[in-house]
Amino acid sequence: MAILLLADHDGSHLSDQTAKTLTAATKIGGDVHVLVAGAGAKAAADQAAKLSGVAKVLVAEDTSLANNLAEPLAALIVSLAGSYDTILAAATSVGKNVLPRVAALLDVVQVSEITEVVSSDTFKRPIYAGNAIQTVQTSEAKKVITVRTASFASASEGGSASVETIAAVANPGLSTFVADALSSSDRPELTSAKIIISGGRALGSAEKFKEVILPVADKLGAAVGASRAAVDAGYAPNDWQVGQTGKVVAPDLYIACGISGAIQHLAGMKDSKVIVAINKDEEAPIFQVADYGLVADLFEALPEMERAS
């Protein structure tokens, strides 16, 4: 039996999340078919076909699939499920929204946010904000799994899979799209950035956050993150949040500025290759996970870093 992998894309671009999920799929084993669904999905489908390890790409184009609404997308996946014994998606806001719906419609349990494939039916996943790791085995007729992409490398290019157009299914008509308010930025995306600089509550205001963090980010070509405290205080938008309930990231370099290091924040970044902490409080727990710690006033250290790097 084969694996159905739901692609993550914005219509024109396939996100790196798909290539990372593909690595998990390859470890599970079996022919991998990538489903690219959207109003215009052909470009993303062609990109998926080039990924090494993809046996076939399925494209479903329909206006009902334009905005990743859960009900039509789940109905589409369920209509295909008969040919697959494993259904995978990256644990993005799309995957997390739609896959449990698919699992329930198939009457199977879901394994959420796997970080390791132990064998084709056994997986590791974090619980309690990553403070414990569970190894779980599923004997369900169909395995429905979301993948924490920070734990997997991207599959390489070099494939040339066939692209097959499939029909969308009837829209259940339960929800309608109203608007997107997506942050546009020239900076790299958090979940695929090589360098991330994050700010915490110590920044003190949205203005200071911008004034101090952003120039360094631009100098380093880094994505910008924030702690939950900074987001809750309104210093940074919610889609910058790194942590248990925000994004989980694993860049080559993570620079935590004025972040104390609450458990729930560490859950989102502790798999980074190199962690730097800049904090005035030398007792801050963030220093316990940092490879390089600098006890300093970030309002002085960051401008200096911008000049020095």
Add this chain to the structure above:
Amino acid sequence: MKILVTVKRVVDYNVKIRVKADGSGVELANVKMSMNPFDEISVEEALRLKEAGKADEVVVVSVGPAKAEETLRTALAMGADRAILVETEDQVEPLAVAKIVKGVAEVEQPGLIIVGKQAIDDDSNQTGQMLSALLGWAQGTFASKVEIGDGKAPESTARVTREVDGGLQTIDIKLPAVVTTDLRLNEPRYASLPNIMKAKKKPLDKKSPADFGVDTTARLKVLKTEEPEGRKAGIKVKSVAELVEKLKVEAGVL
């Protein structure tokens, strides 16, 4: 319209959990337990909708051990009208919880069910979506704003602003529907002492999973639970110049 809200009793978010030495799970004996933080937000949202005249009754339901009654009493003290405890000592998986709550919804006929987006113990983020699927309803997940138009449920719709990876997405969902709550939806209230006293007298029904014909036997086998690989603290640098030098030369990441 009636609003049904799910609440779960979990280890308090301030507790640093310990993994049992034999790998059989997480130590839960003598650990402080509280309402899942996302469920507090769910209860608060239901109460605000009621206070705004969009709903006339708020019913809270929990699937869990006898002690989950405390969690339900907390929700009653916040202002919910009545509670249902579906009592079981099993660790119930999200799919079975969704099946039980579906059974409750068939009896209660709510116009809206509000579910926390995830519980901070198993971090599954599944129950609301599964419940919505089983009921054949719309889902508005990861909500940071919920607006109910004319309040004429079930014909009306709810406008839900959702926290998605790139920012925010706004959708209209047909009622009845399931909404799952994200952190920035609201700031939950504290229960006052008089309300805590009053909550003791509010109605609380006890049911069992069998009342809804649901088998709560776990379908996922947990082979072991272990501590994550720790990260060791590195070194302290004295200056920005030294830091940049180390990142360039030693770590090679700049």
